[in-house]
Every structure is written in C-alpha cells, then in structure tokens.
Amino acid sequence: MGNQGLKPYPGTRDFYPEDMEFRNWMAEKQRLVCERYGYRQYGAPVLEYLDLYLRKSSEEIVSEQLYIFTDRGERKVAIRPEMTPTLARMVSSRPQNYILPLRWYSIANFMRYERPGRGRLREFYQLNVDLLGSDSISADVEVLALACDVMKEYGAAPSDYVLRFSDRRLLDHSFPELNGDQLRALGRILDKKDKLNVEDFRKTVDDLGGQWQKKDLIHRVEEFYELSLDSAGDHPILGQLKEVRDRLSDHVSSESFKFDPGIVRGFDYYTGLVFEMNDTHPENARALFGGGRYDKLLSQFGKESIPAVGFGMGDVTLQDFLEVHSLRPDLTQKSSLFLTMFSDDLAADTEKVASSLRAAGLQVELALDGSRKLGKQFDLAEKKGHSHAGVMGPEELEKGMIRIKNLKTGAQQDMPVADLNPEKLSTL
C-alpha cells in the first residue's frame, strides 16, 4: 500500500489527539451555552433515505453535493448533508411525545461533495440549534442571543464578529413588481454581493433589469439597501425587525449585530428572520454560519404546521475564526502523571500503585519497559506532554512512598502515595 493509501478521503480530516482535543473543546462550549438556555441534545443516523432530501433540501445540495447510493437491499440512501430534514422527521414522527415549544440542539458530522478549500470541506461537524413551536419575536431574539453567546463563550470580543440579520419577506414586500422567479434570481444576486465588486454588482443587476424590462431595478435595489430600522414607521416587517434589534441589545453589544436588508440566505425554506454571523477580521472576512425562521418546513412531514427558528454552525469556518483571532486555547496545560517503571521485576507492584492513583482521580500513564534507564523514561514522559513523572524503587514501594518530579522545573518531592491526588499534583 503506497502513500496514497495512507491519506484520508479528500476533504475529510483525521483528528489526531491534539486536533480532537480542540474539536472537543469547541463542542463543549457549544453544549454549555445550549444547556444554559434549556436546549436538549439529540442525535440521529448518519444515513437517511434519499427521499428525505429530495423534497426538502436545496436543489444545489441534492443535485451536486449529496452522497447518494443504493444499499444491499436496493434502498436509495444518502449520507446526511444537513440536520434540518432529519429534525423535521424526528419531531413529526412523535408529535404526541413532545410538548411545544421544543428547544433542541445537536452536534454531528455531515458530508457534502464540494470542492475542498478554505472554510469548506466534504466532511464537517455542525452545531444545530432549533426552537420549535413558537412564532414569537421572543423566540427569534433567544436564538440570536444564543448564537452570540456561543461566540462570547469562545472568548471573542464584541468587535470580532457581527451578526447581520433581516427578514426573508422583506424582498417580496419591497419588490411587488417582480414575480416569484424574478425575486429568487434577485435574491441570489444580493446573496453574492459581498463577493462582487461594486461595478460588477451594478452591472449584473442592470442586466437583469433590462432583461425583465424593469429599467429602474438598480435604483430600486439601491433604495432597498437603504432601508433602515430607525425609519421603520408602521412598516410591518421593519417594525418587527426593530423590536428584535431593540430586545437583542439588552443581551448583546450593539457593535456585534446589525440589520442588513441584503441578507437573504440560500435555503428556500426560510420564511421570516434570516441571519448570518460574520467574521470582522480582514484576513477572514466571511460568513461563519447562518440561520433563520422556517415556519412551513415541518408541515411537509406531519399533519401539523409547527413554526421554527434555528441555525447551523459549522466547525471549519469556526476553526478559521478562532485561529485568526488567536482564540485557539493551549490545551496541553493540565496535570498528568507518567509513572516510570524502576525495573521489570517491579512491574506488578508498579501497576498496583498506578491502579490506586487512578482510583484517586489522577491521570496516570504507565511505563511498560523497566529495562529502560530512568533518564530515558523521563525524556519519554516529557515528549508525551506529561507535567510530572513518578518514580518508585523497591524501597519506596516497601514504604508506600513515591518520588514526584516536575518535568518543567525539575523539582522533586517524596510523598506517601496515599496523599497524592489531582489537586496535590498540580501544586508540585
């Protein structure tokens, strides 16, 4: 098997222990914030019937990105590319068991056949947060506040990110002269505005206007971008968005969020609030994740229509964010003990001590080769990242004593094995 055979499948990642610690750290922060808001974690299969996505996911995902195959029982199946269809299926299949509103979250892996690049891989992990069963502004505010709290939990400063929000209906309301297809086409262009320069954007809109015989389209679009919540008046949609903004400002620094009529989002199932979390760092100025309200999706699964609002936060862009802002933590600092083996004939006795130290809550990695010189064993302990090494010769074993060496300072101390515990070790 050549070197080719040692690589993971393109666009997926091996998580070596240091990568895994980071991934676990990211997930743990998400879990913490979600639980604080009373959200409960759920999980689901990595494989679903293809049918689930044919009807619900965006056309781009299904036709270009979905991993589809036929199983040994001739069933058409797909590896999940997103969580929302599964969530809708799960909630709809047990309507009697759950009392609305439901607050659920999950942290799971997904696969999409994309061209791998910065912030984009074929397998990624995503936090999904959803509040089901309420169409209130309180629900919108809660989900936005939760999204910002996750950023804060990572140690991000208010100026590190900006949550841009709008309402999916604003486009329809502002362009009554356009039909459904035209609105979707215009939406797609607005969605791409940040990736185009000003001239290209103007030209694209102008071309569309010509094509649709709406000569003033570019001016109408400019007006659209000038919509402001401060002059909301009795505009039904802007009025709601203004309330969202005012209430969100009780929880989130005002520099961390703003109304932006250009936020449209790609998924067809959004029906109200839409938002995007953006990185403000010049080297990573991009959308980190997004979400919104999807009040009609669940009615496609069950008899009931259940209003819903939520978001999905992927780990690939998040990792970029944490790294450009120097928020990736040093996870190597915790105390752990490498227990050396003085000689092979003491193996059984050393194992017994390791066992008792573990019972006291210590993390103990045991040397396996007593014929190795102690100096070499200390080297090994240090290279493996342990903070301390323990030594017991025949005399120490006899007396129930252990010598602890701090591998950073070199300081040594003898103490009874029975007195050692995690707190004690961290002070040695």
Next chain:
Amino acid sequence: MGNQGLKPYPGTRDFYPEDMEFRNWMAEKQRLVCERYGYRQYGAPVLEYLDLYLRKSSEEIVSEQLYIFTDRGERKVAIRPEMTPTLARMVSSRPQNYILPLRWYSIANFMRYERPGRGRLREFYQLNVDLLGSDSISADVEVLALACDVMKEYGAAPSDYVLRFSDRRLLDHSFPELNGDQLRALGRILDKKDKLNVEDFRKTVDDLGGQWQKKDLIHRVEEFYELSLDSAGDHPILGQLKEVRDRLSDHVSSESFKFDPGIVRGFDYYTGLVFEMNDTHPENARALFGGGRYDKLLSQFGKESIPAVGFGMGDVTLQDFLEVHSLRPDLTQKSSLFLTMFSDDLAADTEKVASSLRAAGLQVELALDGSRKLGKQFDLAEKKGHSHAGVMGPEELEKGMIRIKNLKTGAQQDMPVADLNPEKLSTL
C-alpha cells in the same frame, strides 16, 4: 409523505433527548476511564477509500456487510465498519510525530449491513481502545484491566460480567497435526460453541475429524478445553497467560475473569491475546465485546512493524447489559429552572433576568407566551421535566426579586435574583 417516510433507515436509531443523554452518559464513563489510564482521544472520517478495508477487514465484513459506493469523482469508497484499519492508517502516515507506546481511544459510529436484531444494529457506536508499540505482558494486562474498569465505572458488580481470555496461538500450538485451513475451520466451530448444544457441537467436530481423517479430533478438542493455567508448567503460551491472570488479579475481582481456551475471536488479524467480555445475566448471556493483540496489522501500512493490543466496545450490547442489570441511570434528576412570563409586555424584562441567571450558571428555559395563565405555564414546566419554576410580576421585576416554586413539593420562596445560583436552586 407517508408514515414510512418518518422512520429512520432500518437498523439505525434516532436519539431523542432522553436517548441522547443516555448515550452521552455511556460515552462519558468510557472517556473518564480511558483518560485515567493516560489514553488520548482521536477521531476520523466516517468515509474511507474502499481499498482500506479490502486488504484489512474480515472477509465477512467486506463481502456482506460493508456499505460501498462510488462517489461523484469515481472513487470507490466505504462507510467505516470498524476503526482498526483507520487507526493503522493514521498511525502509519505520521510515524515521526508520535512516540511509542501510543495509548489512543475513540468513540465513533460505524455501519454494517447486518440483519437488525437484539444487540445488533446497522449503525452502532463503539469505544475503541488501543495500546500501540509494546508487546509486553504489562500492555496486555493494562488493556484487560481498563476493559474491566469501564464495567466497574458503570456500577456493574464483579458477578455481573466475566472476561474470558486466551491466546490466538494456543490453537495452532495444540493441534500441530492440522494445516492452516483446518485450523481456521476448527477455530470457527470453537467460536460458535456457545450457540450450539453439546450434541450438535460434538457431531460437528466429529464430522470434521472424519472429513480430515483425524478420527480422534473430538478427543483432542476435549483435551484442548481442559487446558488449565494451574498446570501451565513450561508451556510457552500458557505460561504467559498465567502471568496475565496473576497480574490481572491485582486489579480485578477473580470472579470477573477466567482463562478459556475456546476464545478464538473472528478477526484474522489477532496474533496473541484474545478476549471477550461476557454478560452473566441469564436473560442476556452473550459476548458484549472483545479484543486482542494484533502485532502484524500495522506493518501492512507502514515500513515498521508495531505491536498492538486493544478492544472495541459497542453501544448496542452495552445498553442491553446496563438494562438487564438495572444500571441505566435516572438522568432526569438535575435542577433546572423554567422561567415563566407574567405577561407579554414584560417579555424584554424577563429575558434580561434569564440572561443574568444563565450568566450565574443556571440552566434556564424561558416561557415565550405571556398571555398563557401561570397555572398552565407551571404545568408546561413540569411536563418538560424542570425541577423549579420562577415567577416575576411587575413588582418583583422592580425590586430584583424572583419567586421560585419547587415543582415536586409545591414549596415557594421569594429571593433576590442576584442570590440565585445552581447550588442554591438545588436546595429550594
């Protein structure tokens, strides 16, 4: 979409919040024990090149159970059915980065196309524990002790389980008259012995003996089953197994493990120690999980040969074990607060209090509908499993006070919002 469309793919599971809590609890115990032994967690993609399994996995897995397909780039790929080939690939691709011995574990999902049944599903989660780079008896003892410690961590009594162990080489050594194919065939029958009655087992062995012109095979097999560590003498393999037993008895109650020459295990890659953890409960008398030593597998990936020992512990049989022994915990006992909304015009103020209570570490689920009567809101809180509900009318909000109601006892108490924290709540 009919009811069919609401079901998960056959043999996979939806994890509703109460299922997920249990799954997380199982994984957390595994993590705790592994970390205590100095093992570090790793992770890997759910999809691999098919090639990885064609060469390494058992024939049964590849030809009957593997989920195989061709991706949009014409690559032959498979959903992982086990972790060991991936582990071997990962370790072999970065030989310079890791210092042996390596202690690694992972908790991940796998898929095999099997007929779903008790203890067997198509998607399952598995703890994989591996110690790489040592062929010492200390390594064998450590992995066995760790496996038993996981059982203890779940609260299992020594009589609830029995770890049966042997050495893969014992069969070859005991039947020098058989060739390789015959040894494999005999091994498969020994592996199935527990599923056959005595007569069927004898007949099957006798038939084989006749076929191979080894008339005394059944007697030789009976002798094999009578092998004992107490009469190991200078038998090279029994001598090692005796040392394993003696040293393991320092850590594990002697009723929880025993030598059993009939333990063979299905994977072709085992080269020494093999073991199986068995449930002793009459309603679930079966193998829960198993493992062993595989010293040759890694040399198929890298230049080096790296000795290794480990095991994989699946969640489906584990869950059965925990349930028949009444070890499944009640995870609903923790304190959490449902914050009622006195009236809709107090929504923003109530949100602010929720925010400050979360900052104090409380889990706070917020009512979203202030037009609902308080009694109904208490009902909702109780049905959602909260331990306490909080109430704030205009007067309380003014004074920074909150009324806390214990939903089990009905007891109520007024207190300053600023004094509330998780410890305090659990005493109310």
